[in-house]
Amino acid sequence: MLVAGSIGIDDVKTPAESRKGLLGGSASYAAVAASFFSPVRLVGVVGEDFPDKYRVMFREKGIDQEGLKTEKGKTFYWAGEYFQDLNQRRTLAVELNVFERFQPELPPAYQDTDYVLLGNLGPALQSRVVDQVKRPRFIMADTMDFYIGSARPDLMALLKRVDAVCMNDGEARQLTGENNLIKAGKMLLGHGPKFAVIKKGEHGSLLFSGDRFFSAPAYPLEEVFDPTGAGDTFAGALAGYLASVGRTDFDALRQAVIVGSAVASFNVEAFSLERLLTLKRVDIDARCRAFRDISRIDEA
Ligand code: AMP
Numbered sequence: 001m002l003v004a005g006s007i008g009i010d011d012v013k014t015p016a017e018s019r020k021g022l023l024g025g026s027a028s029y030a031a032v033a034a035s036f037f038s039p040v041r042l043v044g045v046v047g048e049d050f051p052d053k054y055r056v057m058f059r060e061k062g063i064d065q066e067g068l069k070t071e072k073g074k075t076f077y078w079a080g081e082y083f084q085d086l087n088q089r090r091t092l093a094v095e096l097n098v099f100e101r102f103q104p105e106l107p108p109a110y111q112d113t114d115y116v117l118l119g120n121l122g123p124a125l126q127s128r129v130v131d132q133v134k135r136p137r138f139i140m141a142d143t144m145d146f147y148i149g150s151a152r153p154d155l156m157a158l159l160k161r162v163d164a165v166c167m168n169d170g171e172a173r174q175l176t177g178e179n180n181l182i183k184a185g186k187m188l189l190g191h192g193p194k195f196a197v198i199k200k201g202e203h204g205s206l207l208f209s210g211d212r213f214f215s216a217p218a219y220p221l222e223e224v225f226d227p228t229g230a231g232d233t234f235a236g237a238l239a240g241y242l243a244s245v246g247r248t249d250f251d252a253l254r255q256a257v258i259v260g261s262a263v264a265s266f267n268v269e270a271f272s273l274e275r276l277l278t279l280k281r282v283d284i285d286a287r288c289r290a291f292r293d294i295s296r297i298d299e300a
Pocket residue numbers: 006008009010023024025026077078094120121144146227228229230231232233
């Protein structure tokens with residue numbers, strides 16, 4: 001599968017701890033999460049200051065970096081602070097740096113990729129990636145408040161070209177103008193994609209397709225250390241799972257949403273991608289089983 005998106009350096013502050021110089025970016029989280037299920041091709045840009053240790057880590061995860069450009073200048077930088085309620089955060093600083101001039105170009109070998117995840121990136125650039133993939137089987141786009149606010153026409157055009165869209169509850173409300181998430185999910189489908197996924201943080205996620213609907217719980221964690229990248233991890237694992245089973249029907253999507261939720265629940269247990277780097281496939285499988293156990297209701 002192919003993952004395109006931001007690759008950056010983050011400073012993250014939570015009520016308990018502050019950490020600087022962390023690996024961040026939508027594509028970093030999504031690519032590593034997807035790598036548990038499928039070989040990944042990475043499309044993004046970094047500056048000359050991007051630490052080699054992260055390239056080594058991507059390589060160790062089997063992530064192909066032919067599509068990762070290195071440009072003169074500094075890597076994308078983001079700083080954020082979480083409030084006592086870790087569902088709320090504010091952006092303290094964004095420096096686009098080399099990301100500002102990024103024009104995704106797929107190496108020829110990437111152009112026949114079947115499964116494509118468009119992580120957070122301007123929607124016009126996400127469309128540019130779609131232009132370059134020859135016969136994709138499944139394209140999913142993630143988006144965020146920043147792009148809904150600043151590039152709505154491009155985002156609407158993109159939605160007509162993708163199979164699935166994924167965003168969090170606040171973003172679904174912002175995009176549709178509808179407060180009720182069931183109505184908002186159906187409205188997202190009306191803009192083009194066959195599937196819409198709305199993430200609700202610690203309250204799970206909703207999957208919509210036609211008249212069908214699936215509600216997945218979130219894994220009940222007592223301690224969350226850093227929620228950064230949970231959405232990207234969710235999307236990466238979801239798309240990676242679909243690529244691994246080679247199916248894109250509603251039942252496969254239901255399974256994929258559980259897999260995405262399981263991997264995302266690990267990601268928030270430590271800062272940056274630290275937990276993903278110690279995670280094993282057996283841990284993911286065990287947590288997927290736990291998801292089934294906590295949400296199964298037998299007939300009375
Ligand atoms: P999430 O917590 O899933 O919203 O993703 C957080 C990641 O998004 C961080 O690692 C940031 O580096 C990255 N990020 C923040 N702002 C943007 C932006 N405007 N475009 C792309 N990625 C961003």
